[in-house]
Amino acid sequence: MYLIGERINGMFKDVAKAIKEKDKSVIQGLALKQVSCKANALDVNIGPASSNPKEAMKWLVETIKEVTDITLAIDTTKLDVMESGLSLCKSKPIINSVNANEEKIKSLFSLAKKYNASIIGLTMDKAGIPKDSEGRMELAMKIVASCVEYGIDTSELYLDAVILPVNVAQSHAKEVLKTIRDSKMLADPAPKTVLGLSNVSQGSLAEYKSLINKTFLTMAIANGLDAAILDVTDKELVDSLITAELLMEKQLYCDSYLEAYRKK
Amino acid sequence: MERLIEKWQDKISEVVIGAKKPIKIGGETGIYFIDGEDKCPNPPVVAMEVWDMEPESWPETLKSNFGNALKDPGEWAKLCVDKFSADLICLRLASTHPDVKNVSSEEAGKTLEKIMKAVSVPLIVIGGLSPEKDNEVMPYCANVAKGENCLFGIATQNNYKTLTAACLSAGHSIISEAPIDINIAKQLNILICDMQFPADKIVIHHATGALGYGLEYTYSIMERTRLAGLSGDKMLSMPMISFVGQEAWRTKESKTGAKDTGVLWEIATAVAYLNSGADILVMNHPKAVNEVKEAINNFKQPTLSQV
Numbered sequence: 173m174y175l176i177g178e179r180i181n182g183m184f185k186d187v188a189k190a191i192k193e194k195d196k197s198v199i200q201g202l203a204l205k206q207v208s209c210k211a212n213a214l215d216v217n218i219g220p221a222s223s224n225p226k227e228a229m230k231w232l233v234e235t236i237k238e239v240t241d242i243t244l245a246i247d248t249t250k251l252d253v254m255e256s257g258l259s260l261c262k263s264k265p266i267i268n269s270v271n272a273n274e275e276k277i278k279s280l281f282s283l284a285k286k287y288n289a290s291i292i293g294l295t296m297d298k299a300g301i302p303k304d305s306e307g308r309m310e311l312a313m314k315i316v317a318s319c320v321e322y323g324i325d326t327s328e329l330y331l332d333a334v335i336l337p338v339n340v341a342q343s344h345a346k347e348v349l350k351t352i353r354d355s356k357m358l359a360d361p362a363p364k365t366v367l368g369l370s371n372v373s374q375g376s377l378a379e380y381k382s383l384i385n386k387t388f389l390t391m392a393i394a395n396g397l398d399a400a401i402l403d404v405t406d407k408e409l410v411d412s413l414i415t416a417e418l419l420m421e422k423q424l425y426c427d428s429y430l431e432a433y434r435k436k
Numbered sequence: 437m438e439r440l441i442e443k444w445q446d447k448i449s450e451v452v453i454g455a456k457k458p459i460k461i462g463g464e465t466g467i468y469f470i471d472g473e474d475k476c477p478n479p480p481v482v483a484m485e486v487w488d489m490e491p492e493s494w495p496e497t498l499k500s501n502f503g504n505a506l507k508d509p510g511e512w513a514k515l516c517v518d519k520f521s522a523d524l525i526c527l528r529l530a531s532t533h534p535d536v537k538n539v540s541s542e543e544a545g546k547t548l549e550k551i552m553k554a555v556s557v558p559l560i561v562i563g564g565l566s567p568e569k570d571n572e573v574m575p576y577c578a579n580v581a582k583g584e585n586c587l588f589g590i591a592t593q594n595n596y597k598t599l600t601a602a603c604l605s606a607g608h609s610i611i612s613e614a615p616i617d618i619n620i621a622k623q624l625n626i627l628i629c630d631m632q633f634p635a636d637k638i639v640i641h642h643a644t645g646a647l648g649y650g651l652e653y654t655y656s657i658m659e660r661t662r663l664a665g666l667s668g669d670k671m672l673s674m675p676m677i678s679f680v681g682q683e684a685w686r687t688k689e690s691k692t693g694a695k696d697t698g699v700l701w702e703i704a705t706a707v708a709y710l711n712s713g714a715d716i717l718v719m720n721h722p723k724a725v726n727e728v729k730e731a732i733n734n735f736k737q738p739t740l741s742q743v
Contacts, residue, residue, distance in 0.1 A: 425622075426623035432671050435626070
């Protein structure tokens with residue numbers, strides 16, 4: 173499983189404050205903590221409050237680069253902010269994200285080519301997020317077709333079937349699982365699948381958030397999920413993930429299988 | 437027709453054995469002997485067994501190759517290196533077993549010193565296979581050979597701590613053995629690494645089955661281990677060793693068959709394990725050693741791409 177650490181996001185108060193006060197230690201601490209928890213990449217999102225988003229993204233990427241050269245997933249909806257992040261990345265970056273709108277695809281796929289980036293493709297468009305798996309698959313197909321059109325290897329694409337909070341859109345979870353399962357058939361090599369996991373428990377009671385995340389992640393892994401944007405510092409969550417992958421025969425069993433996974 | 441060449445994400449660790457004339461094993465980034473995939477910088481090597489006593493269980497057809505040298509481990513080792521081109525010597529301290537001669541650690545250490553003086557090739561050192569006695573003898577011998585960067589055996593799930601600590605303090609590599617059980621093999625490597633032992637000083641032994649005596653079980657476990665290692669499982673990405681000689685010459689066919697049956701048995705067993713990923717073959721009969729070394733060289737030549 174490809175783990176993308178979610179913590180460097182301006183939606184979190186400590187990160188928003190650090191961006192505002194240019195406090196490198198908070199950001200670098202979060203980066204190193206997530207790296208030590210076996211993140212394969214770090215999501216980087218400046219959040220909604222910044223007055224100069226381009227500058228804020230530049231500062232975040234440069235601050236992280238001072239302590240680690242891990243892959244960064246530049247997380248923004250603004251094209252110029254995306255490019256300012258991508259242009260500074262040391263390792264092959266990830267674009268987080270593109271949706272199925274024509275103009276988004278055009279501009280972001282060009283950036284992906286320019287910076288040799290992987291892409292997270294959301295199964296949504298101007299009309300929003302489809303209710304069912306069929307609608308999601310239609311948009312997934314559009315994104316996959318664009319990969320071919322732009323000469324981007326489909327194995328560089330992470331399809332995100334967009335999970336909504338269970339407390340407001342309960343019927344979506346099973347549709348997302350079906351989309352994860354079905355999207356493997358869209359291309360050869362198959363596109364990868366990813367989830368912005370924490371969204372599933374957004375708005376639920378604080379004491380149940382981790383449980384909901386853990387349960388849904390386990391179900392998604394059983395349906396073939398390849399990657400997740402999640403809280404890698406949640407040890408129980410990652411333990412569940414490792415165990416689910418073990419049961420799916422993604423790693424060989426041994427008594428210390430949790431330790432073995434973390435030794436990788 | 438297009439040939440599909442598998443691309444693996446990881447590589448097998450490289451283990452260096454020996455100090456005077458060190459040998460490097462492992463380092464594979466593909467399956468050995470598959471043309472186009474076999475990015476294997478260090479070809480497999482052949483070690484020959486030398487005992488600290490005349491091996492009574494060996495049949496005459498095997499013993500006769502070594503003559504009086506069987507009575508002198510130093511001479512025996514020299515013969516194996518100079519005449520039979522052994523890449524390494526594997527000293528088996530058989531006489532230390534309480535049911536054999538119960539030879540002391542000090543005596544075993546002297547034998548080891550003799551071998552170290554006689555030859556400069558890397559050494560593998562195996563105890564008498566009595567867990568309690570090995571825990572006395574092996575730390576002593578590890579200390580005698582300090583700095584020689586030998587490969588010591590054999591750590592098992594129930595008895596690995598003493599040997600691991602001894603190898604750690606004297607700077608040797610270690611053989612970790614699980615009897616044809618890939619899950620235990622992985623677990624044992626984790627336990628050894630938990631003692632701060634470096635993973636790139638471990639060589640895996642899955643127990644060896646001779647042709648007709650479980651070869652296919654060991655073969656498939658070794659193959660699975662290699663594939664897991666190449667797929668990124670760090671606790672299985674170690675080189676592997678096979679004790680081919682001891683198993684081939686234990687079979688009734690080798691002991692009672694026609695003159696060359698044992699040799700053929702040993703060759704067939706060794707070549708099978710080469711294909712399953714063995715990096716070190718520990719062998720007995722000079723003729724078999726010669727044939728297998730030739731096979732390694734022949735396998736190394738490109739085949740399909742020449743056609």
